[in-house]
Amino acid sequence: DARVTQTPRDKVTEMGQEVTMRCQPILGHNTVFWYRQTMMQGLELLAYFRNRAPLDDSGMPKDRFSAEMPDATLATLKIQPSEPRDSAVYFCASGLLAGGRNEQFFGPGTRLTVL
Amino acid sequence: GENVEQHPSTLSVQEGDSAVIKCTYSDSASNYFPWYKQELGKRPQLIIDIRSNVGEKKDQRIAVTLNKTAKHFSLHITETQPEDSAVYFCAARTSGGYNKLIFGAGTRLAVHP
Numbered sequence: 001d002a003r004v005t006q007t008p009r010d011k012v013t014e015m016g017q018e019v020t021m022r023c024q025p026i027l028g029h030n031t032v033f034w035y036r037q038t039m040m041q042g043l044e045l046l047a048y049f050r051n052r053a054p055l056d057d058s059g060m061p062k063d064r065f066s067a068e069m070p071d072a073t074l075a076t077l078k079i080q081p082s083e084p085r086d087s088a089v090y091f092c093a094s095g096l097l098a099g100g101r102n103e104q105f106f107g108p109g110t111r112l113t114v115l
Numbered sequence: 116g117e118n119v120e121q122h123p124s125t126l127s128v129q130e131g132d133s134a135v136i137k138c139t140y141s142d143s144a145s146n147y148f149p150w151y152k153q154e155l156g157k158r159p160q161l162i163i164d165i166r167s168n169v170g171e172k173k174d175q176r177i178a179v180t181l182n183k184t185a186k187h188f189s190l191h192i193t194e195t196q197p198e199d200s201a202v203y204f205c206a207a208r209t210s211g212g213y214n215k216l217i218f219g220a221g222t223r224l225a226v227h228p
Binding site: 031033042043045048050056091095097102103104105106107108109 | 147149151157158159160161164204208214215216217218219220221
């Protein structure tokens with residue numbers, strides 16, 4: 001069955017390095033979400049796209065984080081420069097906003113460790 | 116801003132007992148309330164959802180109830196099994212048509228054999 005995919009699954013990097021995480025939403029879905037999960041903060045919404053347009057990135061630190069959807073099959077989340085406090089699991093989710101349907105389907109996540 | 120509170124943060128039950136997790140939300144215009152289950156090291160997966168025009172929904176051993184007046188909703192798991200052990204998240208969709216979900220902080224459920 002169709003699933004959201006994310007790469008890489010694990011990333012270890014040093015402070016100051018650029019990190020790029022990629023997500024392939026389920027084909028036909030028109031909404032994409034980026035979440036960050038830590039033990040302390042639970043599931044935090046970072047950014048939200050509908051029909052590839054960014055609608056809400058109020059949860060994202062603007063100085064170092066950026067999110068884009070270059071096309072309907074790819075969403076990216078970039079951190080530059082990375083810091084140890086960015087260590088977390090980053091989930092991408094996609095959904096079809098139509099006819100009252102609201103389900104969001106999560107990808108497997110990218111576990112980021114910044115040393 | 117919008118907020119979802121979830122209780123308890125941890126819940127321990129014996130196999131076969133029932134488990135109840137409760138959430139309250141702040142946005143009275145919220146109209147969709149999903150529940151996600153996340154096993155250790157895995158992705159959150161939708162297990163049941165309810166819309167604001169329904170008071171209760173059941174799927175085998177899982178049920179969700181919604182009280183719009185009080186702005187709270189609950190997840191009920193009956194005849195719990197060890198494989199029900201996981202973190203459960205409730206969420207509420209905000210108003211405005213943006214399909215944005217606000218998640219509760221999660222409940223870690225442990226079912227002991």
